[in-house]
Amino acid sequence: MDLQKITFRINGQVWQGQVHPMKRLLDTIREDIGLKGTKEGCGEGECGACTILLDGIPVMSCMVPTCQADGHEITTIEGLESQGQLHVMQKAFLQEGGAQCGICTPGMILSATAYMQHPEIAQTWANALSGNLCRCTGYTKILAACSSAQKDSCCHHCDSKTTPDC
């Protein structure tokens, strides 16, 4: 099968390459682009270690054939910081001890930031992270990190209660 020319933006930069259209986006990101922050746990959609944001929405990158990312916008864990500053969610994971071995952490943090930005996608933090399994079972600290990031990013000026825990 012929390779296909694929173009997308990843972490703000345009990327173009010749890829087999069915290659898992996970593998394209790790092998072709060389960003190793996105992890593989199960390879079957269950664990969430491979979570990335596709147009700002969390997806399992082991479930996405690369051709379906053509023309879209991808964010991986490497793209969360801005100007050398970690994202509030990354800082909160550091402060609260939300990472142990760290394999689930990139996916966990991406799912959590997406929920902070799109509170309509789930009802609770537990729902929002239910597709991200932590083999070290550090859930208590992970949830503590989420609440702490939530508080830090809340402007406290509105009473719209549009974000969880607002």
Add this chain to the structure above:
Amino acid sequence: MRTNIAEYSMISCGSLVQALEAMDQTPNPIPFAGGTDLMVYLHFGKLPIGTYLNLHSVPELRSKIEITDQEVILHGLTTYMDVYTHSFFKSEMPILQQAASVVGAIGIQTRGTWVGNIGNASPAADGVPALMLYDADLVLASRQGQRRVFLADYYQGYKKTVRLPNELILEIRIPRQKINTNSFVYYRKVGERNAQAISKVLLAARLEFWPSQTIKDIRIVYGSVMPYTYRMKKLEQHLLNQHITPQLIAEAVHWVGHDLKPIDDIRSNAKYRRKVAQNLMEEFLTQAQANVVFSEGK
């Protein structure tokens, strides 16, 4: 991954016309929607070698949910998350939203489609029973034209459907519901855990009482019990025009026990499934009786 992807091809098309032309070729390509079923087969080396059609490349299938006076239209690539986050469903078709929220987890709901759930034809599909409950209709399209098929008539046996190899499921059309205090809806999935679990038994059901306590309209759909999503039309007929009494509940539970021929698989066995299916029927009818507020005017 246990698969060599070089053995596969995947084509993209810029329009529905081109996609239907591609579907007409021999051998027929296999539609590829959100990939949350197909990529799992790929991972385990179980995906049939062949040509796949990337439906994300077809703009018509990406259309937004449409709501007209008569019906709701979900398109080929409408995801669970599209339904979950759409305010319309909360009031008029809450079971669709509930079903959306029990499929996998967020990262599956954002990618997996309702049409893919139908297309995969798994007995354990969670979206299909919710759609069947609301009398969904499918629009199938091929180069030769379009036709409509009732979802309840779509399955013929385990993984056997009426879809022709050159057809795409284009849309799901669901008639608008009349909501009143005389109606009751029920959807319960029994699985290992809340997230990322495949159903062992699922009952989706609804009924309307009129006048007062008489069952006027009823739907009963079981998932994960029979080899395909199963609507119990005969039991529905039997319950019509009756009042819910302990006697009637016992009859319905008995009916479920002898009519269902449950599957045995890795997740559960036939005996357990039969018993749980009966318990769910009892719970549905009991709750319906208890929760409905009878209103006089209509």
